[in-house]
Amino acid sequence: AQTVTQSQPEMSVQEAETVTLSCTYDTSESDYYLFWYKQPPSRQMILVIRQEAYKQQNATENRFSVNFQKAAKSFSLKISDSQLGDAAMYFCAYRSGAGGGADGLTFGKGTHLIIQP
Amino acid sequence: GAVVSQHPSRVICKSGTSVKIECRSLDFQATTMFWYRQFPKQSLMLMATSNEGSKATYEQGVEKDKFLINHASLTLSTLTVTSAHPEDSSFYICSATSTSSGDYEQYFGPGTRLTVT
Numbered sequence: 001a002q003t004v005t006q007s008q009p010e011m012s013v014q015e016a017e018t019v020t021l022s023c024t025y026d027t028s029e030s031d032y033y034l035f036w037y038k039q040p041p042s043r044q045m046i047l048v049i050r051q052e053a054y055k056q057q058n059a060t061e062n063r064f065s066v067n068f069q070k071a072a073k074s075f076s077l078k079i080s081d082s083q084l085g086d087a088a089m090y091f092c093a094y095r096s097g098a099g100g101g102a103d104g105l106t107f108g109k110g111t112h113l114i115i116q117p
Numbered sequence: 118g119a120v121v122s123q124h125p126s127r128v129i130c131k132s133g134t135s136v137k138i139e140c141r142s143l144d145f146q147a148t149t150m151f152w153y154r155q156f157p158k159q160s161l162m163l164m165a166t167s168n169e170g171s172k173a174t175y176e177q178g179v180e181k182d183k184f185l186i187n188h189a190s191l192t193l194s195t196l197t198v199t200s201a202h203p204e205d206s207s208f209y210i211c212s213a214t215s216t217s218s219g220d221y222e223q224y225f226g227p228g229t230r231l232t233v234t
Binding site: 033042043044045047050091095100101102103104105106107108109110 | 148149151153155159160161162163166168176208210212214221222223225227228
């Protein structure tokens, strides 16, 4: 079974600064997808960024980028120019690629990100 | 973009009664829907996967007779919590994906808060 570990229960960053959230995972599969989701107080899950395991290039989405280290099974999220609206719970998630898209997500325990004005 | 709705957003029921939660994909056909459970200040845990027209697949430890899932159409899945007890109180979130779209992204509903008194 796959596991996802987020070792930082809470992180705090000054507005406009950069913060990195850590995530490691364990799997024996070669085909999989990794995600970062944001859950604000409304509890609506919002996809931040995704990474296909077969792609060597790290994914980027505006101020959000990942550092995907496949051999180390590490998938960290970097948020640049942090904004007050970035404050939320962030979940790292894994999905197998074997099920043709019909596999559920395995989530880490989450990191609570606080933005200091 | 792809929108998933859930109804109701909040429900309170008495111990021993059953409650049904609906999950609808509003602008796409969801070949697969997923049900997750989230306890306060915890992560999301996959409960079951449902494919249109077939029986749901439950994760280990999830009682299929207690959590009845029906995916009768490509836009609707329902989760019925039978004989609810206070320990079933939780936040239930569904997600939907279309395996025919190619990207297999899961679109999340806004969640349903269930309180059993």
